[in-house]
Amino acid sequence: MSRQPIFNVPPITMWLSVVLVAVFAAIHLLPETLWGPIINRMVVVPVYFEELDRWTALDALTVISSLVFYAFIHVEPIHLVANLGFFLAFGSVCERQFGKRRYIVLLLATTVAAALVQVAASWGQEIQLYGASGAVSGCIGAFCRLMLATHDPARRRLAMNLIGFTVIANVLFALLGGGLMGLDAQIAWQAHIGGFLAGILLGTPKRA
Secondary structure (H helix, E strand, O other): OOOOOOOOOOHHHHHHHHHHHHHHHHHHHOOHHHHHHHHHHHOEOHHHHHOHHHOOHHHHHHHHHHHHHHHHOOOOHHHHHHHHHHHHHHHHHHHHHHOHHHHHHHHHHHHHHHHHHHHHHOOOOOOOEOOOHHHHHHHHHHHHHHHHOOOOHHHHHHHHHHHHHHHHHHHHHHHHHHHHHOOOOOOOHHHHHHHHHHHHHHOOOOOO
């Protein structure tokens, strides 16, 4: 009799989840003098993009690369747990449906799209954007696109409910900020919407 894994999570989703937990652990267990300078270069700061022409080539490359690397950073436990939960649920489905290569493209594209939307919305501001919420929203958007493409009324209804939930949740984040989740910080709801819309656009089902 073959053994079945306890957690049936596909490899890319599993390893990225491990990396998110490892970075979170490093932030909380290691001295800030070790991780602080690295993290400060990984987060997205909108004002840095306004000043790109003033940076050296290496610093400008660091600013641009933050459009991807910010997704690996979580400081608050609830932020990490929420993103991991949604990522394991929806990212796993997307990885199985799209295959590894297309799934990686989905994650990268929605991560960058979310960050760019936030940079545009917060242009010139010295705020920090971090966390995998943009990519997670992208996976939810792609999942909704997959469900809407089926002929199953229950799946289509699930997709419409998720779209409604996403819109309502981000309206609340815009009005109430981090207090909605018990966080003493603003929620990057614009990034959520950017990642979600990018996921819907990229979530076309495979052709038969």
